[in-house]
Amino acid sequence: MGDTRSFYEQVHQIARLIPKGRVTTYGAIAKALGASRSSRMVGTAMIHAHDPRLKVPAHRVVNRNGLLTGKHHYDTQNQMQELLENEGITIEDDKVKDFKKLFWDPLTELLY
DNA sequence: GTGTTGACCCCAA
């Protein structure tokens, strides 16, 4: 409300809060911003987040099934997977193993 | 002001 920052910038701020070794979803970020129907925009915001100066862990954002839908936007086919595995996450078939356990919901985990 | 584009999501069959 009355926020003049771009939607992308707001998405980036939330994404920076995702703990190492955890993941969240496009939809969850959208919901946390009060724009639950704008999940596609969250994905678009991740394309802009590719700039390392922004320090946005875009690899920790996956779709609602734990699928690595954004992997094609990285330099190599398995870079996203490697980044996650470096944080202790196991990937099977382009999906996050134990997704439910590793899922970090900005709404329930942030404000309590 | 209009049209197009998506790193999505939901639901029906």
Next chain:
DNA sequence: TTTGGGGCCAACA
């Protein structure tokens, strides 16, 4: 189980 179609809306041309 897997597909396919419709809806969504911020940003950009």
